[in-house]
Amino acid sequence: MQSDSSTLRLVRAGIDTYQQPVVYMHRDCPVCRSEGFTALSRVAIRSAGKELVATLNVVIDDHLDVDVAALSEMAWHALAPSEGAVAEIRHAEPPASTSALRAKVFGQRLSADAMRALVQDTVDARLSDIELAAFVTACAGDRLDHVETIALTRAMVDAGQRIAWFGEAIVDKHSVGGLPGNRTTPLVVAIAAAAGLCIPKTSSRAITSPAGTADTMEVMAPVDLDLRAMQRVVDREGGCVVWGGSVRLSPADDILIRVERPLDLDSEGQLVASVLSKKIAAGATHVLIDLPVGPTAKVRSNTNAYAIEQRFRATASAFGLHLRIARTDGTQPVGRGIGPSLEARDVLQVLRGDAVAPGDLRDRSLLLAGALLDLAPPPGCASGIVHARALLDSGAAYRKFVAICEAQGGFTEPCISQLVHSVRVQRSGIVRAIDNRRLARVAKLAGAPRARRAGVFLRLRVGDHVTAGDVLFDLHAESRGEMDYARSFVDAHPDIFDIA
Template identity: 65%
Template sequence: MNREADRTGLRVIRAGIDTYQQPVVYMHRDCEVCRSEGFAALTRVSMRIDHRELIATLNVVVSDLLPADAVALSEAAWSAIQPEPDAIATFYHPEPPRSAGALRAKVFGQRLEEADYLALMQDTVHNRLSDIELAAFVTACAGERLDHGETTALTRAMVAVGDTLDWGEGPVLDKHCVGGLPGNRTTPIIVAIVASLGYRIPKTSSRAITSPAGTADTMEVMAPVELDLDAMRYVVEREGGCVVWGGNVRLSPADDVLIRVERPLDFDSDGQLVASILSKKVAAGSNHVLIDMPVGPTAKVRSAAAADSLTGRLAGTAAALGLRVAVNRSDGRQPVGYGIGPALEAADVLSVLRGDPDAPADLRERSIALAGDLLDLVPGNVIGRGRGLAEQSLASGQALAKFMAICDAQGGFTEPKFARHRADVLAPRNGTVMAIDNRRLSKVAKLAGAPVSPAAGLVSRWRIGDRISAGEPMFTVHAQSKGQLEYALDYTQACPTIFDLREDPT
């Protein structure tokens, strides 16, 4: 008997629903396939169209929005399987994921081996694990539940299931920031400086996970970032560097899936953080990497002890993978730059590269310092000389010219555009800024619409130690709609301690 011929097929239509990279299919509850196969809401289903197959999560429609003889595909599912017009899909119960035993063992606190992590990452990239199962894995690895050996095994597994680049002999440089600090958009400046001095720096960057902007979001305001591997290679071979979105080049696709799951959970572990960072560096072909680690009470790394632990894990895993890594601990107590949000951070980047007198001095200084430290990593370079080279590249306009050339190679430069609606948040009294809550300041920018609305966010020039007079703007909120502006302003009223002001003595 030909069971394939006996299966009922469903017409494929496009749902037009964004499920954030998770393939989802929609069937009516009276659908013959649903009833005969025993499918229910959140069932994992295997969908086949011709010789293409995709595992997706089922959502059940109970209204008349969807005919019973059709299946609707989310944007992620549609993109993954790319059905032809009038396509017919058949459905099956997928085989249990091969890594199910390893996942269960990790949930119950057992230590996994390298083969276990490889199976888990293979099932992750082939969509054999549901988001619920992946959330269980992320949670089981949180805190200190990954030792050094497991961190290395997870990193190697992430590299193994994606593509890797080989740039040949010689140093290939990279820089990464651990994150947790608003603004701090040093990467485009560092790439421009390093590439202008003749070094290769193929930078793949992330979009925002829980922040108002990722490097890819900010760079996309100025140039295309969704390049494929061939286009990325062309840019680097032509200009020496690039700043592209890592999610489009599949250099560590398992990490992209885990990031999707971590996003609503709003946490990760040191082990997963290290695996995420270093898997992308190995896959991108980098061999000399500088890690910027802001440390502060409202940054991602909150204490010297936490920084010591993370630095040790980074160093141990990097050594096992043959990477030369240096960690630069920086001030994580307050934002860097004026803008928070993609377009506003892009404006800061350009003002530093253009040498504007009003450019944020802290962003310029941090970019020079980090670029100098990265250049000092290169074998044969004189330690301490890198900073001078970086400063000269900026001052001469060499870095700006290289940045514009990189933008041109990636598809063309665009000047940042700014939001239509703005409002100042005023200081309630005279005082000196004693502390700034980075997390709450970032939340204001997100409530204003960043990064979904690239022009949204906020601008603040105050720093710890500055004196503010009552009625002066502490920061200015930017939004594309009045509703988003009001939403952000309402939050500032509910959280008046974003800026900790010490009242002046009377």
């Protein structure tokens, strides 16, 4: 510490700012006055040999004493101060990657070193959200070429942990996304592990969708496993489905996604780097990509799909990955449930071979599992899809899935909400299209994924003949207020289902 006048006592604010470190200081704080801090200043906080760059929020009433600095949850855990700790707080030095960021904003190609500096500053929280938004915007569309995409992927891998596994073939599967439901991952993992493959699957939680794979899996088993626990599960059962945030794989990706999603900007290069950096960090050698294509999916045309496929292949080749891409139907949701518990119920129905199991989820899961088995054939497997179907129909995949759940901490049967409202067809006709994005919004307004039992249960699909009064879908909620929000949105958007 340089002097007492530049130090403040650290306290915990108890405010969740997600991945953004924030510090709260009173406007009459002597450090604020002497340093000339204003709201949203970037400040460096040094305490007990640790340093963190945070965004300043200024408190103008008496909720905060003038001699303390209150840290958001993310900042508190990053510094991990002891009781009564003090910190020196100064203006933060400009990030080393500032020149690289400006170069990309003005359309220049970034070198591998420049990309590495940007990613490292991202992980170290040295870039503000405004700077991150500028980077995301500068890379939007096709503004990253293949060389830059490879450099970004490598930088993202190097900035986090990497896992090493024994065995020649470590398989993984990822869906590019954009479809509500589409909970094929637990099914593919169960089939692949039952076939004897090693499939250590790390999955994400939802950010703007009604459920991520980790949210759905968490309904049935714990997913918040650290690296050692994850390795024990995989050693025992050959596969897992855990939350990737616990093992810190490609941490820059999680930060960029946080900024990218609200902007609703698609970047082919960042998409490919996001997916493959996590696969490489997780130790995968063979990767299957599910690429849904549809007018309201993430990839909206075959032209876009072709461009993304070429970028995936170029990047995978640079890292020695064996890659297969399955271009699939993205015109409507997959399965009937949208929301954690409803999607978990779909998964279990398919695994158990229930007569009411959604056929499209079963078929897509078999297609993807078969493609994965063809990519890395286990002994005695002549046809991937035939082998996958046999494992599913015999119950071997179900038994393996339950064993994985037990190894992760115990299997739990999903429960469904009792607060249900049926949305009915207003006129007779044929369902010609479903707006995936608006239907996902309905499930979110109903409370998903925070409310696990909330969401949407589909009754009709594209191509079905309907009569006025038929049920289109059921709304599930855990509170009357969220049910009312969802119903209001449905009433205001009668074109979620195109019926003619």
